[in-house]
Amino acid sequence: MADTRSRLSSVRTPATTGTAVLDVRDLRTQFFTDAGIVRAVDGVTFSVAAGETLGIVGESGSGKSVTALSLMRLLDEPARIVGGEVRFQGRDVLAMNPDELRALRGDGVAMVFQDPMTSLNPVLRIARQLVETMRAHGRFSDEQATARAISLLGRMGITAPERAINSYPHQFSGGMRQRVMLAMGFSNEPALLIADEPTTALDVTIQAQILDLIVELNRDFGAAIILISHALGVIANVCRRVIVMYAGEVVEEGPTEQVLADPRHPYTWALINAVPRIDRHLPGTRRLTTIEGAPPDPLGIPSGCRFAPRCPFRIAKCDEHPALLDLAPGRKARCWVTQSGEPLPPPMAAQTATAVSTAVPKPSETAIAEPLLKVRGLVKHFPLPRDGLFGPKKVVRAVGGVDLDVIEGETVGVVGESGCGKSTFARLVVRIHEPTAGSIRFAGQEIADASAAVIRPLRRRMQMVFQDPYASLNPRMTVGDILSEPIRFHGLTESARETAERVEELLAAVGLNPKMAIRYPHEFSGGQRQRISIARALALKPEFIIADEPISSLDVNIQAQIINLLIDLQERFRLTYLFIAHDLAVVRHISDRIAVFYLGKVMEIAPAEDLFKASLHPYTRYLISAVPIPDADAERSRARLPLAGEPPSAIDPPSGCCFRTRCPIAKPICAEVTPPLAMLRSDHLAACHFPGQF
Amino acid sequence: MSRYILSRLVLAVVMALLATLVIFLLANTVPGDPVLAQLGDLAASNKEFVAEWRAKWGLDLPLWQRYVIFLQQLLHGDLGISISSQRPVLQDIRDFAPATLELASIAFLLSLVVGIPLGIMAAMRRDSWIDHLARLISLIGVSSPTFWLAFIMLALFYGGLQIAPGPGRIDAIALPPTSVTGLYLIDSALGGDWDTFRDAAAHLVLPSIVLAAATLGLITRTTRASMLESMQQDYVRVARAKGIRERRIVIGHILPNALIPVVTLGGLAYANLLTGAVLTETIFSWPGLGRYTFRSAVTLDFPAIMGITLIVAVVYLFINLLIDISYALLDPRVVR
Numbered sequence A: 001m002a003d004t005r006s007r008l009s010s011v012r013t014p015a016t017t018g019t020a021v022l023d024v025r026d027l028r029t030q031f032f033t034d035a036g037i038v039r040a041v042d043g044v045t046f047s048v049a050a051g052e053t054l055g056i057v058g059e060s061g062s063g064k065s066v067t068a069l070s071l072m073r074l075l076d077e078p079a080r081i082v083g084g085e086v087r088f089q090g091r092d093v094l095a096m097n098p099d100e101l102r103a104l105r106g107d108g109v110a111m112v113f114q115d116p117m118t119s120l121n122p123v124l125r126i127a128r129q130l131v132e133t134m135r136a137h138g139r140f141s142d143e144q145a146t147a148r149a150i151s152l153l154g155r156m157g158i159t160a161p162e163r164a165i166n167s168y169p170h171q172f173s174g175g176m177r178q179r180v181m182l183a184m185g186f187s188n189e190p191a192l193l194i195a196d197e198p199t200t201a202l203d204v205t206i207q208a209q210i211l212d213l214i215v216e217l218n219r220d221f222g223a224a225i226i227l228i229s230h231a232l233g234v235i236a237n238v239c240r241r242v243i244v245m246y247a248g249e250v251v252e253e254g255p256t257e258q259v260l261a262d263p264r265h266p267y268t269w270a271l272i273n274a275v276p277r278i279d280r281h282l283p284g285t286r287r288l289t290t291i292e293g294a295p296p297d298p299l300g301i302p303s304g305c306r307f308a309p310r311c312p313f314r315i316a317k318c319d320e321h322p323a324l325l326d327l328a329p330g331r332k333a334r335c336w337v338t339q340s341g342e343p344l345p346p347p348m349a350a351q352t353a354t355a356v357s358t359a360v361p362k363p364s365e366t367a368i369a370e371p372l373l374k375v376r377g378l379v380k381h382f383p384l385p386r387d388g389l390f391g392p393k394k395v396v397r398a399v400g401g402v403d404l405d406v407i408e409g410e411t412v413g414v415v416g417e418s419g420c421g422k423s424t425f426a427r428l429v430v431r432i433h434e435p436t437a438g439s440i441r442f443a444g445q446e447i448a449d450a451s452a453a454v455i456r457p458l459r460r461r462m463q464m465v466f467q468d469p470y471a472s473l474n475p476r477m478t479v480g481d482i483l484s485e486p487i488r489f490h491g492l493t494e495s496a497r498e499t500a501e502r503v504e505e506l507l508a509a510v511g512l513n514p515k516m517a518i519r520y521p522h523e524f525s526g527g528q529r530q531r532i533s534i535a536r537a538l539a540l541k542p543e544f545i546i547a548d549e550p551i552s553s554l555d556v557n558i559q560a561q562i563i564n565l566l567i568d569l570q571e572r573f574r575l576t577y578l579f580i581a582h583d584l585a586v587v588r589h590i591s592d593r594i595a596v597f598y599l600g601k602v603m604e605i606a607p608a609e610d611l612f613k614a615s616l617h618p619y620t621r622y623l624i625s626a627v628p629i630p631d632a633d634a635e636r637s638r639a640r641l642p643l644a645g646e647p648p649s650a651i652d653p654p655s656g657c658c659f660r661t662r663c664p665i666a667k668p669i670c671a672e673v674t675p676p677l678a679m680l681r682s683d684h685l686a687a688c689h690f691p692g693q694f
Numbered sequence B: 001m002s003r004y005i006l007s008r009l010v011l012a013v014v015m016a017l018l019a020t021l022v023i024f025l026l027a028n029t030v031p032g033d034p035v036l037a038q039l040g041d042l043a044a045s046n047k048e049f050v051a052e053w054r055a056k057w058g059l060d061l062p063l064w065q066r067y068v069i070f071l072q073q074l075l076h077g078d079l080g081i082s083i084s085s086q087r088p089v090l091q092d093i094r095d096f097a098p099a100t101l102e103l104a105s106i107a108f109l110l111s112l113v114v115g116i117p118l119g120i121m122a123a124m125r126r127d128s129w130i131d132h133l134a135r136l137i138s139l140i141g142v143s144s145p146t147f148w149l150a151f152i153m154l155a156l157f158y159g160g161l162q163i164a165p166g167p168g169r170i171d172a173i174a175l176p177p178t179s180v181t182g183l184y185l186i187d188s189a190l191g192g193d194w195d196t197f198r199d200a201a202a203h204l205v206l207p208s209i210v211l212a213a214a215t216l217g218l219i220t221r222t223t224r225a226s227m228l229e230s231m232q233q234d235y236v237r238v239a240r241a242k243g244i245r246e247r248r249i250v251i252g253h254i255l256p257n258a259l260i261p262v263v264t265l266g267g268l269a270y271a272n273l274l275t276g277a278v279l280t281e282t283i284f285s286w287p288g289l290g291r292y293t294f295r296s297a298v299t300l301d302f303p304a305i306m307g308i309t310l311i312v313a314v315v316y317l318f319i320n321l322l323i324d325i326s327y328a329l330l331d332p333r334v335v336r
């Protein structure tokens, strides 16, 4: 045991400091598909020094994962590495025979994947999966490996590791499984750990825990780290250096803080501008700076600069393909404009000034009026299947007594971690779900227990937009049919012609070409499909739109486009929004007021700016502090509050204040008396016995 | 775990009770008058004789009374008297069951022993000769009609090459082994009578191949598909990234997941083999339940039909119970 301990914390000293553990040159990986050759990774060059942290960022399909898998030659047919060089500690990985390769994998180089839910074998105990990793490389005997597995799990922050090790994966949450994956990754003390989107599937507070852990492990074990992510904030958190990928190429490389502060490639520039930041003042207009369009079709990559079709700085020369050149020490970019010495405008300064500036009525002006939506004491319990025939009857308390007002013309954001009841709440409001108890008044009318006949006319006035634009559109209907169906169903038009005109109008309103009405959903990209869903929601000229994670499955640039669209539509049609998302920065950006959910209850409601500047509830403080900021300096200077543990189960929530099991200032009273949601400042409500004392 | 098993057990008993009701109702509402079928034209034209016959077999009582009597008798292990053989149905079944059990079990083992490895190899060497062979075998197995397959086999190996014995469980002139279990292979082995053992084994070859064909095809196909699916899973890529040997990945990671659906299919297939060998048994003059069923059906021998159906239902329920239990053993996610 003592031996294992010392091994655990021993830092493997790099042979010669500063030399590269990994050297990748002109790597080319292609998929030989029936439709043609996809050049997924097309001449990628980079290197990682011993103990270094390198980030790879880029949007979906840019080739990040394929690059990572190519490094360990983990790709199957039809993918083939067709050229280039991968050297690990000087050895040529692409020339290794299967035995050498096997000896390298999991030993010198380890990998952690995106989805912890599917990365562990469901039918094998954790112990077995950890031990076999160590046994496979013959470093430890069975007993040593088991002892080491337990101490590694403990090191990764799993409580009672002796017990945990005998569990099966399904008994663990996503965050715990990712800890197990990290334990596995570090079990043979690799010189390099590749983590492909290790926190994308996790909640923001759990993400913060895992990222902190990765930073610590890099420091304690001395392993170099390649962190792949689509989120600049995550990279800024962990990595000293970053490379930016676009359409299979590296378009920029440099120290993270320099790249974020002063991007030298227009794509990086666009990425940085597209994400709202919680540490910036809200600009006068809420529109984000975006670039139009989507990444190129992998089968039809432009011959010149691959970013040219979307680039706002394009010049004539961009018809030729630029090379990745040094611009300054340690800084490279693949762009004709910046290579000629032209600077890009400073981030956030440029605003595409197309915003229509009709002032949205602010809540304070209309606060006297009856709110458009008034929810009181809303409860929803889902019965669980019994555990066998004789098991006790259990329910999931998905929503446990929610009070919320939405005033006409405003946007109320709802945030919270997965499972906190956000979506259930949305579905209750539109009466997709039947409430268990409570009252929902929409436009002055009680709808919590109203019959379908009463609700039907109201449905027209409130519409929902869902997260998954793929699942929510019928693949067998043309876009025209999808949009005209609700119009005809509610008899809003007199003639077929009028309907067609309305469909064209809708498509134009969401920024799509009206001629696209004859196409089917699969012919559109994710962002375009979400535009179609929004058009469908608008078809009945509603006043109130409930959007449940409408942008979560989209890339940041497309996210920004959709946010802008929602803002424009709100101004144009005087819409009221209930906007549900887990991304705090986005919610802050778009919302007038924000409600923070935890375990089916509202913890705090406040105007957006207020909530971020002066939150009163401890949970809100944690949540805000967990959001990664895409700015290396800001990340470093900011004190991070580590929220330990995971949300308790909604089947058996804690008594009193439901946050008390994770609250650092919990007192005995918190277990006994449920704190009411009380107005503590003007327009600022919180449910805590000791508000603002944390 | 034990609670899970208990609840499955209770469920099985409830289902069995339901089955008795359904069976009883079905048997008693089927068109066709069993009396007329039993008596022949001459006796059936005699009204008095028919009434007497009805009273004797209780066919004149109201339906619910007949069900209560049926249940009471069941509890005493009494499945009634077969109308055509005039013997207790249970005894008939006891005589016919071993032949079927023996044939079905050999056929089942055959399809497992061949089908699972074949499916595994086909999946691992996709599009190689072995994959094509597996596909051919499962295609033939699943799609060729039993009587056709039996005819080809008999014509080829018995009639033509004369290397296989003809129909029946043993040679017509040989004596069956002393009955202990009724299974000839086991009985002859117990008595040390190896000549009879060989004879019985040889007689099993053709019918068990014919009976196994469809099951073998299904098992091969399912194993292959489920292997392919498991091989696609993330955890396999993770195992590879950990540097686990390819053989260990297949045995330790892919197989335990891939075999889960095969267990369900295998269990149901066995139940099918046990209860659905009518055609094979008829062609091979196999004195099993299938033939007994067939005979009872054409003579509308209601007590026998009810008895057999009940046995079939119990076999299905029992095997289902076994499937559920092995599921829980194989897949930790089943039991919380």
Ligand SMILES: Nc1ncnc2c1ncn2[C@@H]1O[C@H](COP(=O)(O)OP(=O)(O)OP(=O)(O)O)[C@@H](O)[C@H]1O
Pocket (backbone or CB within 6 Å): A031, A033, A038, A039, A040, A041, A058, A059, A060, A061, A062, A063, A064, A065, A066, A067, A230, A298
């Ligand atoms: N199995 C496959 N067959 C064909 N093309 C593929 C396959 N897998 C990936 N690709 C293509 O390879 C390119 C790069 O994909 P890759 O998965 O590396 O992107 P990524 O940057 O990791 O994206 P994400 O952020 O979505 O994970 C894309 O054009 C993708 O369509």
Ligand code: SF4
Pocket (backbone or CB within 6 Å): A265, A266, A267, A305, A306, A307, A308, A309, A311, A312, A313, A314, A315, A318, A322, A334, A335, A336, A337, A338
């Ligand atoms: S090379 Fe031209 S098109 Fe490409 S990124 Fe630079 S300016 Fe834009």
Ligand code: SF4
Pocket (backbone or CB within 6 Å): A617, A618, A619, A657, A658, A659, A660, A661, A663, A664, A665, A666, A667, A670, A675, A687, A688, A689, A690, A691
């Ligand atoms: S009520 Fe108590 S436990 Fe709950 S958040 Fe406030 S201080 Fe923490």
Ligand SMILES: [Mg+2]
Pocket (backbone or CB within 6 Å): A064, A065, A066, A196, A197
């Ligand atoms: Mg990826």
